[in-house]
Amino acid sequence: MDIKVILDTLWVLVAGMLVFFMNLGFAAVESGFARSKNAVNILSKNFIVFAVSSLGFLVLGWGLMFGDGNGFIGMKGLFMASGLDNSPAVGDAYNGVYSAISWTGIPFWAKFFFQLVFCGTAATIVSGAVAERIKYISFIVFSFLLTLLVYPIVGHWIWGGGFLAQMGMWDFAGGTVVHSVGGWAALAGVILLGPRxxxxxxxxxxxxxxxxxxxxxxxxxxxxxxxxxxxNPGSTMAADPVAISHILVTTNTAGIMAVLTATATAWLVVGKPDLGMSINGLLAGLVIITPGCAYVSVTSSMILGAIAGVLVVYAVLFFDKMKLDDPVGALAVHLVHGVLGTLSIGLFAQDGIAGVSTGNGLFFGGGLGLLGIQALGVVSVGAFTFISSFVIWYLIKKTIGIRVSLKEEIEGLDIGEHGNQAYPEFVTHRPSYSLISKDINTEIDDVSKKAI
Known part of the structure; x- marks a missing residue:
């Protein structure tokens, strides 16, 4: 094995471990944004979701996503990663089974692990949006089906040589494949669950x-x-110093600009520099740059980050106004900015800026062609993911139910779902049913009957 393959493999595996570490970040952000009576539930969901999504991707998801097939779905080597398939050994250059990912020369299992942690991230996004009222088992079932079927099919369209890739759509690190897929799936769940x-x-x-x-x-x-x-830089799938350096700087620049503009916007709109808005501003900036981090300049990343920080504040307020209850702001961060980041490639892309030939976006003389392809990708992925996720959520609702009981929700999911508390030594206030007004009580009963 030559030195380039060794260095490429080490880089991809280290980057994959960093992406895996993001599970801790999601768990901490979501539980911090939730109430103490639901902390165990949030932490447990984030803990188990990676195990569930890993199993789904291992058993079938990888093959559906990267297996050679048609423009819509992988057909070959469906169970190779799980060892349930009689295909040739994975070390034999895949014999054409996974040609869409043969461009990087690292070993098969390094490719698999890196893609696996991305799959897990998509499922984790859903957790925060449906927090504090979803049944634990229902979330597990949905996460398994999302990563077994929905995520891999979309991934095939863009990263697996499917019809969007053939048309020239670009998504370097998953603004659409990961973030908007998680966002659309979360939106379907929020609608069917109802508010807290x-x-x-x-x-x-x-x-x-x-x-x-x-x-x-x-x-x-x-x-x-x-x-x-x-x-973002790990998506080079190779230790390319020029590309990695460029992507690190565009990623960080978008993040820091979004922190600043989100803080300023919250200060102006809600009257205080709200920390929660600053945190979601950071995440929105990182999401918006994800699909185009290798295709845009540092200056463009600064502009995109600044836009994201402003829009995320208004997006959070918009979803609240529409009575779409999202405790952590996942829809505003991942759905809105996954879509905007994907479209931004059609505006800000500069051909070859980090060694990738994408063509130029509208603002750099490329016309409307690339923007049109990116928009088609957004619409296609959005329609498929939302509809398929809605169907899955609906079937779960009609079979095992998706929402905890009214009593469990008021007392906290930690007790009702897990039988313990995150802070058992604290004396916490438990609202009595008698303290809830008649109007709210009636409204709660209506919501519960519809959702359970």
Whole structure:
């Protein structure tokens, strides 16, 4: 094995480990943004989701995503990664089975692991949006089906040589494949679940439900920031010093600009420099640069980050106004900015800027062609992911149910679903049913009956 393959493999594996470490970041951010009575549930979901998604991707997802087939789905080597297939040994250059990923010369299992951690990230995104009222088993079932079928099919379209790749769509590190897939799946779940108890009243008022631990959320944000330095530059799948350096700087620049503009926007709009908005601003900036981090200049990344920081504040407020209850802002961060980041390639791409020949975006003389292809990708992925996720959520709702009981939601999912608490030594206030107003109680009963 030559030195280049060794260095490429080490780089991809280290980057993959950084992406895996993002599971801790998501767990910390989500639990920090949730109430203390649901902390165990949030942490447990984030813990088990990687195991569940890994199994789905190992058993079938990898083959559907990267197996040679048609423009819509992989057909060959479907079970090779799980050892259930009689295909030739994975070390034999795959014999044409996985030609879409044969461009990088690292060993098969290095490729598999790196793609696996991306799959896990898509499933984790859903967790925060449906937090504090979803049944634990229902989330597990959905996550398994998402990573077994939905995520790999979309991934095949873009990264597996499918019809969008053939048309010339670009998504370097997963703005569409990972972030918007997770966002569309989360949106379907939020719609079918309904809002948390007491979040909205019949007269249209929004009752803020603050998280219990912003220290934990801030730590999680820093972990995610670090993990993104594997997420984006690791997608080179090779130790290319020029490309990696460029991508690291575009990624960080978009993030820091979004922190600044989100903080300023929150200060102006809500009257205070809200820390939660600053954290979501960082994440929005990192998401918006993800699909085009290797295709745009540092200056363009600065512009995109600045835009993301402003838009994420208004997106959070918009979803609240639409009564789509998302405790952590996952829809505003991952869905909105996954879509915008994908479209931004059609505007800001500069051909060959980090050694990748993409063609130029509209702002650099490339016309509307690339933007049109990117838009087609957004619409195709959005329609397929939302509809398929909605069907899966609906079937789960009609069989095992998706929402915990009213009593469990009020007392906390930690007790009802797990039988323990994150902070058992604390004396916490448990609202009595008698303290809930008649109007809210009636509204809660209606929501619960529809969702269970």
């Amino acid at each position: 108890v007491g979040k909205y009243t019949k007269d249209g008022k929004i009752h803020p439900i603050p998280g219990h631990n912003l220290s934990l959320a801030t730590i999680g944000a820093f972990v995610l920031w670090l993990g993104w330095f594997g997420f």
